[in-house]
Amino acid sequence: xxxxxxxxxxxxxxxxxxxxxxxxxxxxxxxxxxxxxxxxxxxxxxxxxxxxxxxxxxxxxxxxxxxxxxxxxxxxxxxxxxxxxxxxxxxxxxxxxxxxxxxxxxxxxxxxxx
Amino acid sequence: xxxxxxxxxxxxxxxxxxxxxxxxxxxxxxxxxxxxxxxxxxxxxxxxxxxxxxxxxxxxxxxxxxxxxxxxxxxxxxxxxxxxxxxxxxxxxxxxxxxxxxxxxxxxxxxx
Numbered sequence: 001x002x003x004x005x006x007x008x009x010x011x012x013x014x015x016x017x018x019x020x021x022x023x024x025x026x027x028x029x030x031x032x033x034x035x036x037x038x039x040x041x042x043x044x045x046x047x048x049x050x051x052x053x054x055x056x057x058x059x060x061x062x063x064x065x066x067x068x069x070x071x072x073x074x075x076x077x078x079x080x081x082x083x084x085x086x087x088x089x090x091x092x093x094x095x096x097x098x099x100x101x102x103x104x105x106x107x108x109x110x111x112x113x114x
Numbered sequence: 115x116x117x118x119x120x121x122x123x124x125x126x127x128x129x130x131x132x133x134x135x136x137x138x139x140x141x142x143x144x145x146x147x148x149x150x151x152x153x154x155x156x157x158x159x160x161x162x163x164x165x166x167x168x169x170x171x172x173x174x175x176x177x178x179x180x181x182x183x184x185x186x187x188x189x190x191x192x193x194x195x196x197x198x199x200x201x202x203x204x205x206x207x208x209x210x211x212x213x214x215x216x217x218x219x220x221x222x223x224x225x226x
Binding site (some may be wrong): 030034037042043044045046049055088090092101102104105106107 | 138147155156157159204211212213214215216218219220
């Protein structure tokens with residue numbers, strides 16, 4: 001089982017719709033969770049951090065965390081063509097004696113079509 | 115402006131050569147990281163450093179070396195022992211290993 005798993009997609013949504021991106025993780029001791037956006041040929045850009053159960057909203061973005069189900073998601077409301085990118089889920093795996101290692105999922109490709 | 119810089123943006127290497135990729139940050143972050151990204155792949159951790167003069171191997175350290183002599187700098191050397199070095203290399207930093215990481219613009223390395 002991969003430590004962090006995302007639906008590889010691609011996910012295609014029409015402009016103005018809600019895009020829903022999902023991520024599951026294996027380590028119950030994980031403490032912090034992040035969503036990054038990566039445009040083609042560019043480096044990842046942090047868009048959301050979430051540390052406790054529930055929802056966290058920032059503009060059109062909402063991150064949802066459910067530690068009991070080991071699940072974190074990202075909702076993008078009113079999707080725009082400029083949101084078309086690869087979205088990376090990252091989880092701080094805190095198992096064993098290792099430091100809080102940030103492990104990335106493979107990414108979900110999102111396409112927003114006009 | 116605070117941020118992370120990487121140089122060069124593009125780098126070409128002949129087989130058998132060592133090359134060094136630069137990473138500098140002025141965010142006063144303690145932790146720094148090097149990742150490798152291959153086309154259509156996720157990020158894989160090469161090396162990380164939580165404090166000056168200390169660093170640890172990540173998941174794919176073979177064929178790479180690093181140093182951390184200054185808080186601001188974490189250069190990565192790709193040695194001739196790395197058999198398939200063509201990739202996109204990303205440097206990141208964070209306040210501590212439990213905080214969010216911020217990435218530099220990356221260096222694209224191509225072996226000729």
